[in-house]
Amino acid sequence: MNSLDVRGLSCPAPVVSVKRALEAGTGELRVLLDDGAPRENVRRFAEGRGYSVQEEAVAGGFALTLTGAGTEAGTPALSVQQPASSRGAVMLIGSDRLGDGPEDLGRLLMRNFIITLLDLNELPDRMLFLNTGVLLTSEGSEVLEALEALGNRGVEVLSCGVCLDYFKKKELLAAGAVTNMFTIAESMLQARSVVRL
Amino acid sequence: MVRDGDYVAIFNSVHRVMEAERLLKEKRLEVRLIPAPRALAADCGLAIRYSESARSEVEGTLAQAGLMPRVLYRKNGDDFQKIEGEL
Numbered sequence: 706m707n708s709l710d711v712r713g714l715s716c717p718a719p720v721v722s723v724k725r726a727l728e729a730g731t732g733e734l735r736v737l738l739d740d741g742a743p744r745e746n747v748r749r750f751a752e753g754r755g756y757s758v759q760e761e762a763v764a765g766g767f768a769l770t771l772t773g774a775g776t777e778a779g780t781p782a783l784s785v786q787q788p789a790s791s792r793g794a795v796m797l798i799g800s801d802r803l804g805d806g807p808e809d810l811g812r813l814l815m816r817n818f819i820i821t822l823l824d825l826n827e828l829p830d831r832m833l834f835l836n837t838g839v840l841l842t843s844e845g846s847e848v849l850e851a852l853e854a855l856g857n858r859g860v861e862v863l864s865c866g867v868c869l870d871y872f873k874k875k876e877l878l879a880a881g882a883v884t885n886m887f888t889i890a891e892s893m894l895q896a897r898s899v900v901r902l
Numbered sequence: 903m904v905r906d907g908d909y910v911a912i913f914n915s916v917h918r919v920m921e922a923e924r925l926l927k928e929k930r931l932e933v934r935l936i937p938a939p940r941a942l943a944a945d946c947g948l949a950i951r952y953s954e955s956a957r958s959e960v961e962g963t964l965a966q967a968g969l970m971p972r973v974l975y976r977k978n979g980d981d982f983q984k985i986e987g988e989l
Contacts, residue, residue, distance in 0.1 A: 809920060817937045817948070820903055824940060847934065851903065 708735040711743065712766050717856025717881075719743040720750045724859045727754070727771070734771045737763065744769070746857040753858070793897030796829040797889075798838040803902060815841070818902070819848045822855060829900065831861040832881075833889050839864045842881055843874040852880035865889065903936050904951055904977050909985070911964075911971035912938050912949045919948045922969045929963055932956050942975060942982055 709726050711719040719738050726734055738744055744767050748758050751771045759770040802811025803818055819841070822828060832855070834842050841848050842864045852862050862881025869875045869883065893899050904910055913919035919935065926933045933956065938949040950971070952960045964970055973987025 810916075813916075813920065813935065813948075816935065821937050823903060850934075854903075 706733045706735055706770075708737065710737040711747075712737055712739050714743070716742050716746055717853060717862075720746050720857055720859055721861055723747050723750065723771070724861075727751075727756075732773070736769045736771065737766060738769065739766045742857075750857070750859050794827075794829040794900060795892050795896035795898070796832045796900045796902065797835065797893065798832060798841065798902045799835045800902070801837040801840040815902070816847050819855075820851045823851055828855065828858060828860050830859075830896070831863060831892055833884070833892060834862070834864040834868075834881075835889070836865070836868055837872075839868040839872060839874060839878075842878060843869065843872075844877040844879045846879065849879050856881060863888065863892075903934075904939060905953075906977055906979060907954055908977050909952050909954070909957060909960075910936075910939065910942070910949045910975045910977065910982065911952075911960075912942060912973050912975070912987075913969075914972040916948060918969055919950065922950055922964055922967075922971075925967055925969065926950070926960060926963060929959070931960055931963070933960060939982065 707726065709722060711722050714722070719736075720743075723734070723736055736747060738747060744760075747769060748760070751758050751769070756771040756773055759772075761768045761770070798815075800811075801815055802808060803814035804811055832852075840846060842852060842862060846852075856862055863884040864878060864881060866875070866883045866885055869878060875883075911922075913922060923933065923935045931952070933950050933952045936949055936951050938947050942949075950960075971987065974985045975982040976985050977983075
C-alpha cells in the first residue's frame with residue numbers, strides 16, 4: 706500500500722496531494738495527516754469520491770486508509786472507481802470579470818459564479834487563473850473563502866506567475882498555487898473539456 | 903458561504919445591493935456580497951451576508967441610506983429564519 710505524509714501542510718494542500726496520489730492510480734492509500742481541518746477535509750473528499758475511509762490515531766496526528774468502493778484492499782483498479790464526470794474538466798479564468806459590459810457588473814457576476822460553484826456536485830479538476838483573473842486569487846479578493854472551500858473539495862486552484870508578477874501580487878497570492886505557461890498549456894490540452902470564462 | 907448565525911439580507915434590485923455593498927465597505931464593515939442561497943429563491947439572486955457582531959452597524963447604515971433589504975434572514979442550523987420583510 707502506498708502512503709503519503711501531509712502532516713504540517715495547511716489546507717487545501719493535503720486534499721490536493723491526496724487527489725493526485727489517488728489519480729495516479731494508487732490502489733489503496735494510507736495518509737498521515739494532522740487532526741482538525743486536514744483530517745476532516747481529506748475524509749470528506751475521499752468519501753465524496755466513493756472511497757471508504759478508516760481512521761486511526763497515530764503519534765503526531767492521524768492515519769487515514771482510503772480504499773476504493775468495491776475493490777479489495779491493494780487492488781490497483783481505482784481508475785475505474787472514480788466518477789468520470791468529476792475528472793478532467795479545466796476552467797480557464799482569464800479575467801476578473803464575467804462577460805462584456807460594465808466593469809462593476811462583470812466583477813459581481815464573476816464573484817457570484819465562483820461562489821455558486823460551491824453549490825454544485827460536479828466541479829472542475831483545475832481552475833487556471835490568468836491575466837486579471839489572478840486578482841481573484843490574491844489578497845483583497847472577495848472569493849478567497851470560496852476558493853479555499855473549492856480547494857478542500859479537490860479543485861486545484863492555479864494562478865499564472867507572470868500575471869501575478871505583472872500586477873505586483875507575487876507575494877500576495879492567497880489561494881492555491883503559482884503555475885507557469887507550460888502547466889497551463891498542458892492542462893488545457895490534456896483536459897477532457899475546457900471551460901473558458 | 904453562510905455560517906450558522908449569519909444574517910442574509912436580500913435586496914430587490916442589483917443596483918440597490920451594489921450600492922449597499924459599496925456603502926458598507928466604505929465604512930469598513932465586515933460584509934460580503936453573495937449569491938442568494940438557493941433555498942431563499944430571491945428574484946434578484948444577490949444578498950449581503952454579515953455576522954451578529956456587525957448587525958447593528960450594518961442595519962443602521964442601510965436604514966440611514968434608505969437601502970433596507972427586501973427581506974432579512976438568519977441562518978439557524980440548516981434553516982433560514984425570516985427576521986424581517988415581506989412575503
